[in-house]
Amino acid sequence: SWAASFLPQLAQQAEQIVRRDVMPGFVAAELIVWLSEHKIIRPGHTTLQxxxxxxxxxxxxxxxxxxxxxxxxxAKAALGQLLVRDDTLSQLAALK
Structure with missing residues (x-):
């Protein structure tokens, strides 16, 4: 099956990509490029997601x-406060 043949390779590739950029769209695009370069048929949307x-x-x-x-x-406490503030700003932006 496709999953048995290619999923481990694709998962390993995804692991390397997320170390460069954590934007989901970037990761998906890079995986699609990798699949094309290796002439591998793309998996379904759900599998990729x-x-x-x-x-x-x-x-x-x-x-x-x-x-x-x-x-x-x-340092952990300070970072925790920054993350709380960042989350608050994100929630405010979502309300706009």
Whole structure:
């Protein structure tokens, strides 16, 4: 099947792409380019969407783990405050 043949390769490629850029559209576009270059038929939209989503989640966990290892408690608290403020701004922008 397509999934058995190409999904592991595509997942590995997605993992590398999200280390360069975490915009879902960019990741999907790069995967499509990679598939074209390797003359592999594109998977369905849902498969591609799930692949991008999983790669982004894995990268977030990886980065979170790295930050948890190197930041002290005061830096974690300061970063937490920045993230709360950023989320508030995002919610305000959504209300506009």
């Amino acid at each position: 799930e692949l991008v989503s999983e790669a982004l989640s894995t990268e977030r966990r990886r980065l979170g783990g790295l930050l948890a290892e190197v930041l002290d408690e005061s």
